[in-house]
Amino acid sequence: MPPSSSSSSSSNCCFLQPQLPDECWESIFKHLSDPHDHESLSLVSRRFLSLSNRIPTHLTISYHLLPLLPALLRRFTNLTSIRLTRYFTGDINALLSQIASFDLPSLHSLDISHQYTFPSHGLRQFSLKFPTLKSLNCSHTKLGLVLIAECFPNLEEINVTYPITRVFPDRDLHEKALASGLKKLRKVDLSGTYILQDSSLFTLCQNCVSLEALLISDIGASAIANAIRQGPQLRSLAVRGGIVTLELIDTLVTLKCLTCLDLCYARISDETLCVLADRGLPLRELSLRYCSGYQFSGISCLLRNCNNLQYLGLERTRFLNDQRVIELSLLLGNLNAVNLSENAKLTDLSLFAIMRNCPLITKIRMENTGVGKQKLEHDCLVLNSHLKFLYLARNKRLDDGSVTTLASFCPNLEMMDLSDCGRVSKGAIEVLRRCCKIQCMDLARLGYELDQFRVNFEVPTLFVLNLPMLSISDEELSLISKSCYNLKELKLNYCDKITASGVKQVVKNCKQLRMISLLGCENVSSDIVTWMVFARPSLRMLS
Template identity: 30%
Template sequence: MKRKERTSSVKSSPENRTKRRKRISDFYLPDECWECVFRFIINDNNKSCLNSLSLVSKQFLSITNSLLFSLRVKVKTRPFLPILFERFTNLNTLDLTYFYDDHNLDDLLCQISIFPLKLKSLKLPFGCRFPAYGLQVFLQTITTLNSLTCCAADFCDMDLSPIVDCFPLLEHLELCNTSFNDQHVVDFSLFLSNLVSINLNACRNLTETTLFSLGRNCPSLIEIKMKCTATGEASVGHSDSLVEFGVYPQLKSLYLAHNYRLSDEIIRILASIFPNLELLDLGHCYNISQGISQVLRKCYKLKHLNLTGCLSVKLHGMNFAVPELEVLNLSETKVNDKTLYAISKNCCGLLQLLLEFCYNVTEVGVKHVLENCTQLREINLRYIHCCQKATPWPDDRMPMPTKAAP
């Protein structure tokens, strides 16, 4: 028996087609909404999800293209640059860190210069020969660049004029692990009045003279990183007269960790020169002792202080309020309950206290911190013996607080 064919007249009627289109349009979202959704789910460190999203539809492909702001260029990537630059029109960072072809770096920069990019940041390969010619061509058309990363670069004859010539509006500069000396920094800092942050970590020929020069020559500078340098090794000279150095209130963050010769004398001078510091990193500066109390007194806006590994640091004599301090890292130090008692009385605004490997701390000192620092959100007690019996304080001027009842 022949089966009766079903008719599709109802499905294909103009009225139903109109209703169907209306139902679809009810679920339509404009690009701006999808962009907000994608921004929420994208991890800045892992943009692999963009590939999956771009396969859903042409609309998603267009949106994800506009959300890529950084492009990493390798040797294998170079032939595809015209296509990539045409596809990703909102690029603001060009990362050449893994372009291991030093001889063709100038040619690469010249090639990129022909594209109408609005780049703000450029990262050059680690240990490359500084591409002065390529950058000069590059910046004739790309005039928006204000950030340069050039670590362990080889500057021919230490001629730093290309940096000044190529980047008159430079705001962020990273020159880690180079052979610069103080005079080199003095020379190019004179022409970088817009500089906001500079990273000179592991530049082992630089001393505190560089700090003073940067403060004096760069009026917009708010952050200096000089970890693992020779700060503290040079003779300060007329250290009794701070007029010679001046006062530079613009600086907010100073990173000086692993400067083993840094002394109390130097940090007292730095506190007078940079009175508005909000972050100070002195981790593993072994010669710092009582001078840190004077730093806290002078830098009254300090919010973050790192004293990790400062074995000689002494804070138990602190008898003044430090209301702005929020983060204090005392890990790997010899602080004891007496120190914690002084901290709990004078740093009542603490949000985070780190005490890893502080073997002289007991439950007595911890309880006083918890009682007096009422805003504390985190206290790190890893690898300390809180249950050990407290030892008497050697200085009887501040009596041992009565142990609180459990």
């Protein structure tokens, strides 16, 4: 007896959606490469729609999103964080009051940074619904610590960096609110606030017994030392500017949990680095970006005693050259990421020394250096299969030969930045050809001698491609769209040779396209916008 149609339909449905528990499906959804793919899954069935509604946890609100906001807040009830776009043009007080009218039990983070006004009324309404807010970012806006402490006494993270006014007639009230009213703080970023006095920092560290991360600037070393003695549980300390004294170092070595130290724009001597090295801090991350006063002997002494360092930042370090980087790289066997940007004396020798001597390295930044100056024989090079992210922007000596060599010895690259590398042209194509896992390439203002950018082979892994100010034609753009058919983001700003014809080929062939930027493309008429929206429903951003 043949099965009934209903039985067949049920069988097909079971085949499409195996009867896995919801928790398994949620785990599968979360591992998708692009969260926007949840939209397609939500169309499969009501069950998938319900499950996909649980996944989004972050929401960025722009002025253009306001008409859809009620529907979004009703749909995505598992949101944990909400962020406003910079310099939001709507009524922020009304917006926060509106959000407070919805049931969002998991919401614990709010970002209202870079705003012209401080939404006092909206925050009061917001706090009535979300009194247990854990994280608040109000950097680059007016300062309202008194109201914040009153409304959100349970805050664990706060960012009040660089307020838009430096005049504080009620300074004492701000200091009291920060130091005594927010006792549950774990992470505090006060860079550029200009309000803290030495006594306030001391009280902050004394009262916030759970404080783990502190970012400060414009405070004397002695005051910092006195303060952090009150917080022996500190894991991360960032100090911008000033002089790093032996007193401060002696205090740092008492912090047995300190794993991250960032001394930006500070002046530090070899003696202080050696003292820090001798005490054996368990550092995992160290940044001395734009620091002065120390030499090679000091940093090498420190690195010999930091065997487990995973991140190192040495931007704009005057004494660094290739030989010294080679010596340092031998001390960094556990390094995962390094930033050596703004060091003009460093060439390909430094880059390949890091790749050879740091087998776990996944990210290298060497922007605005001398990479490309020193050509290396292939026999001297070693394959690095771990390196995924390589940032080489603004290297004026980098050329096609050097980039092709890199592509050959870094086959698993996922992201490469070659923006403002004026001598690179066809080498970028070799990266696409040889790096089979490449997902993102930034080629802005590439090769002033670039005559053709022909990608005549498949690059199915490429999702993001930035081509601003390139002299590419419609024919080349069409070829890119056929070869890189999984593109989700494409920037073509000021590509003045392309026309509507080339853009239509992109929209037609790239079926997952989410964002396309055509700013300054004078030969692309604005009339094409409506056609693009209807022709490619996946589009979410046009500019």
